[in-house]
Amino acid sequence: MEAALAFVVGMLFAVAIYLLLSEHIIRMLLGLVLLGNGVNLLIFAAGRASAVAPPIIPVDADVPSAVTANPLPQALILTAIVISFSFFAFLLVLAYRVYQDLGTDDTDRMRLAEPEDDDLPPLGY
Amino acid sequence: MATPGLSPELLTAATLTAPVRLANYLVALPVVVPLLFASGLLMMRGRLRWQPAVAIAGMTVLLVINLLLLRRVASEGPQVMMMGAWKPPFGIAFTADRLGVLFACAAAVVALACTIHAAATVSLQERRYGFFPFLFVMIGGVSGAFLTGDLFNLYVWFEVLLIGSFGLIVLGSEHRQLDGATKYCFLNLIATTFFLVATGLVYGLFGTLNMADIAMKARSMEPNGEVVTIATLMLVAFGMKAAAFPLNNWLPASYHTPRFVVSALFAGLLTKVGVYALIRVLLMLFPAERGGLSMVVAGVAAATMIVGALGALAQSDLRRFLNYLVIAGIGTILAGLALPLPLSSEPTAGPLQAGLSGAIFYAVHSMVVMTALYLAASLMTRRADSASLHEIGGLWRSSPLLAAVTLVLLIAVSGLPPFSGFWPKLMLVQAMIGGGMGWLAAVILLSGFLQTIACARLFALAFWRPAPAVDRGTDEPGAMAAAGVRAAAVSIARVMAEGRSEPSMLPLLVLALLAVAIGLWPQGLASLTGAAAGGILDPAGYHLSVFGGAS
Amino acid sequence: MRSVILRATAPYLTALMVLFSIFVLLRGHNEPGGGFIGGLIAASAFAIYGIACGVASVRQAMHFHPLAIAGAGLMLAVLSGCLSIPLERPFLTGLWAFPAVLGGDVGLSTPMFFDIGVYLVVVGSISAIALALEEEDS
Numbered sequence: 097m098e099a100a101l102a103f104v105v106g107m108l109f110a111v112a113i114y115l116l117l118s119e120h121i122i123r124m125l126l127g128l129v130l131l132g133n134g135v136n137l138l139i140f141a142a143g144r145a146s147a148v149a150p151p152i153i154p155v156d157a158d159v160p161s162a163v164t165a166n167p168l169p170q171a172l173i174l175t176a177i178v179i180s181f182s183f184f185a186f187l188l189v190l191a192y193r194v195y196q197d198l199g200t201d202d203t204d205r206m207r208l209a210e211p212e213d214d215d216l217p218p219l220g221y
Numbered sequence: 222m223a224t225p226g227l228s229p230e231l232l233t234a235a236t237l238t239a240p241v242r243l244a245n246y247l248v249a250l251p252v253v254v255p256l257l258f259a260s261g262l263l264m265m266r267g268r269l270r271w272q273p274a275v276a277i278a279g280m281t282v283l284l285v286i287n288l289l290l291l292r293r294v295a296s297e298g299p300q301v302m303m304m305g306a307w308k309p310p311f312g313i314a315f316t317a318d319r320l321g322v323l324f325a326c327a328a329a330v331v332a333l334a335c336t337i338h339a340a341a342t343v344s345l346q347e348r349r350y351g352f353f354p355f356l357f358v359m360i361g362g363v364s365g366a367f368l369t370g371d372l373f374n375l376y377v378w379f380e381v382l383l384i385g386s387f388g389l390i391v392l393g394s395e396h397r398q399l400d401g402a403t404k405y406c407f408l409n410l411i412a413t414t415f416f417l418v419a420t421g422l423v424y425g426l427f428g429t430l431n432m433a434d435i436a437m438k439a440r441s442m443e444p445n446g447e448v449v450t451i452a453t454l455m456l457v458a459f460g461m462k463a464a465a466f467p468l469n470n471w472l473p474a475s476y477h478t479p480r481f482v483v484s485a486l487f488a489g490l491l492t493k494v495g496v497y498a499l500i501r502v503l504l505m506l507f508p509a510e511r512g513g514l515s516m517v518v519a520g521v522a523a524a525t526m527i528v529g530a531l532g533a534l535a536q537s538d539l540r541r542f543l544n545y546l547v548i549a550g551i552g553t554i555l556a557g558l559a560l561p562l563p564l565s566s567e568p569t570a571g572p573l574q575a576g577l578s579g580a581i582f583y584a585v586h587s588m589v590v591m592t593a594l595y596l597a598a599s600l601m602t603r604r605a606d607s608a609s610l611h612e613i614g615g616l617w618r619s620s621p622l623l624a625a626v627t628l629v630l631l632i633a634v635s636g637l638p639p640f641s642g643f644w645p646k647l648m649l650v651q652a653m654i655g656g657g658m659g660w661l662a663a664v665i666l667l668s669g670f671l672q673t674i675a676c677a678r679l680f681a682l683a684f685w686r687p688a689p690a691v692d693r694g695t696d697e698p699g700a701m702a703a704a705g706v707r708a709a710a711v712s713i714a715r716v717m718a719e720g721r722s723e724p725s726m727l728p729l730l731v732l733a734l735l736a737v738a739i740g741l742w743p744q745g746l747a748s749l750t751g752a753a754a755g756g757i758l759d760p761a762g763y764h765l766s767v768f769g770g771a772s
Numbered sequence: 773m774r775s776v777i778l779r780a781t782a783p784y785l786t787a788l789m790v791l792f793s794i795f796v797l798l799r800g801h802n803e804p805g806g807g808f809i810g811g812l813i814a815a816s817a818f819a820i821y822g823i824a825c826g827v828a829s830v831r832q833a834m835h836f837h838p839l840a841i842a843g844a845g846l847m848l849a850v851l852s853g854c855l856s857i858p859l860e861r862p863f864l865t866g867l868w869a870f871p872a873v874l875g876g877d878v879g880l881s882t883p884m885f886f887d888i889g890v891y892l893v894v895v896g897s898i899s900a901i902a903l904a905l906e907e908e909d910s
Contacts, residue, residue: 116411121403121407124407128407128410128411128414131411131414132414135414135417135418135421138418138421138422139417139420139421139424141425142421142422142424142425142426143424143425144425158228158231159231168424169424172373172421172424174808175373175377176417178808179377179380180414182384182897182898183380183383183384183410185898185901186384186387186406186901187406187407187410188905189901189904189905190387190391190399190402190403190406191403192905193391193394193399194399194400194403197394197396197399198396198399198400203403203404206400206403207400208396208397208400209397209398209400209401209404209474209475209477209478210473210474214537214538215537215611216535216537217535217536217537217542217610217611217678217682218537218610218611218682236865237862240860240861241856241860241861241862242860243857246857246863249862249863253850253853253854253863256846256850257847257850257851259843259846260843260844260845260846260847260850261843261847262843263839263840263842263843263844263846264840264843264844264847266837266839266840302862302863303862304862304863304864305862305863305864305865305866306861306862306865315863351839354839354843
């Protein structure tokens with residue numbers, strides 16, 4: 097089970113890194129989302145996936161009645177999903193603003209902060 | 222008041238029952254207070270004129286709390302609070318040791334100085350957009366990152382501070398800013414995602430996320446490739462956050478685009494959080510693997526120092542110049558993490574401990590001085606009406622106090638005596654030579670020399686020389702006078718309409734005085750950083766404080 | 773969007789979704805659900821209302837600014853953790869009370885208030901982002 101998950105994680109990372117290497121913001125954004133999903137699966141695999149009962153304690157008991165799945169990776173993944181979702185929303189707005197204001201989503205053409213023709217400081221006075 | 226449905230035996234087995242006094246809460250308050258102020262300020266949208274006063278009060282409270290915590294930790298050792306009363310290693314531990322609290326204190330000082338500066342410079346429009354709430358969210362994240370004792374929780378605080386910093390960096394939404402923010406946001410998010418990958422692998426390997434637990438388990442584990450992989454991933458992730466070569470290019474692309482006060486905050490706090498995490502993870506959790514990576518860290522440190530110094534020499538914009546000085550400082554700090562493992566059985570003495578102590582000292586100095594330099598750049602730009610070294614000049618005559626303060630800061634950042642940058646560099650060079658890395662000591666000195674040249678030129682151009690005659694299209698005296706009257710009228714109108722005023726020199730003076738004081742009386746801070754370094758290299762005390770000797 | 777069907781149904785849909793989001797929020801204590809997912813449902817309800825009837829009417833309907841709602845949520849969440857201070861328990865400890873209201877026990881707990889705080893934070897911040905996007909479209 098973990099081997100299959102590891103394979104999927106590897107594929108997701110490969111696709112994500114390919115997209116992140118693109119010069120277009122929207123592709124980089126998709127790459128980040130895939131990277132986040134890959135990491136979530138990785139945490140899930142790190143908590144050891146197996147076919148056991150869900151980690152829910154019955155109403156009338158103090159402890160689970162049988163061996164249950166590890167609940168901690170799910171808590172971690174939930175946190176990571178929430179965080180990556182909110183960042184995705186923020187970056188989407190940012191990318192949209194950039195496209196509207198700068199008229200491009202090509203990072204190679206975004207040279208406003210570091211202009212190419214910036215000259216050296218004066219060498220004497 | 223008990224949890225329903227749980228028998229008392231189970232409850233005492235799973236949770237801590239000892240009462241927690243208000244004094245113990247000092248560990249959690251540096252996070253609670255900024256978040257409370259952030260939420261309060263978010264709700265104060267109708268009272269924008271009160272926001273600066275509330276923000277300054279909040280930062281003062283935070284500083285007092287951090288200083289009280291520092292006093293307690295320095296006298297009693299690491300302080301712990303288990304969130305939700307769950308027993309370690311299952312609950313999230315907040316563990317304040319000397320390293321974390323020292324950084325948190327420096328961060329609070331820097332944040333207070335920036336808030337005072339922001340009170341005068343942030344317009345009503347920017348307050349409505351949420352400058353102060355974002356500021357407090359970011360400070361809360363920074364404090365949380367310094368004080369948490371749980372690896373995943375560290376990731377969460379990193380994201381909290383990122384959210385705050387994203388809000389601050391796009392404040393104003395100028396075109397240049399959007400460009401810089403895009404690069405800043407993407408690369409920082411990728412770095413934290415790498416950190417999350419490493420955290421997932423740590424959990425898979427050790428089955429725990431509590432730092433004290435991991436530190437002990439990693440020390441008793443046979444060296445293997447998996448831990449080396451984790452350590453390398455952590456080095457990449459935090460190296461990127463700290464702007465270490467070759468992952469430093471996002472910093473000079475973005476730090477000069479937002480508001481000056483935001484640049485000052487970022488330069489003082491954010492890269493240092495990356496450095497803190499590097500120290501915590503590489504030296505406390507995985508020391509053996511870090512020892513194997515020693516030459517890599519040394520090479521990265523050397524390249525970062527040289528790139529930073531050369532970059533500073535080539536910049537004509539004030540803040541882009543400072544950006545490279547930040548990078549050079551990061552390289553100097555990293556040099557202290559590069560020494561090989563001590564051969565003797567005593568881990569808390571020798572060159573590594575001395576180097577780490579110097580690195581922590583340098584990081585504290587860099588937080589104070591870099592923030593002050595960006596604030597000084599803010600004042601210089603305001604007075605000269607330009608940020609380019611081609612156009613600034615004659616500030617010595619028009620603002621002598623600013624010139625004197627900036628001179629002190631430039632000398633401090635170059636590492637010359639008698640100010641705060643000298644002693645940590647001396648400690649680092651001594652440790653390098655003692656640890657058999659004489660070449661790295663030479664690189665530190667070379668980088669310091671280049672930085673001195675760059676800083677001297679900045680001072681000569683911006684302050685010393687007479688103001689250059691820049692053609693601004695107003696040649697006639699009458700037109701100039703009219704322009705002057707118009708500019709004065711505009712600035713008065715701005716003060717009336719936007720709640721802005723000329724920022725005071727006070728925060729800058731205080732930070733500069735701190736740099737002078739650290740330079741003249743370094744013993745107190747040096748002994749504190751020495752103890753902090755010892756606590757990192759030998760985490761037995763850290764472990765004992767979390768587990769109470771039980772495990 | 774100029775669709776009569778959407779404009780006519782959007783208010784009812786929004787009301788239903790907000791109601792459902794509160795149900796999901798309160799159900800979240802022992803069963804699937806919770807503040808985050810409930811907040812997302814409520815935020816999407818406001819987004820739909822905005823698509824149908826315009827951003828201005830959403831802002832009017834929400835009465836408070838979305839970010840102020842998020843601030844209130846953050847404060848509620850932090851304060852529910854701070855309730856442990858007077859009881860000498862560590863921060864964020866789950867505390868319970870069962871006051872009898874109208875003859876039945878009502879389970880009040882700090883995790884519940886924390887979750888309501890999360891709900892408000894999510895509603896506020898996500899609808900602020902959604903409204904910003906919709907505003908720029910029109």
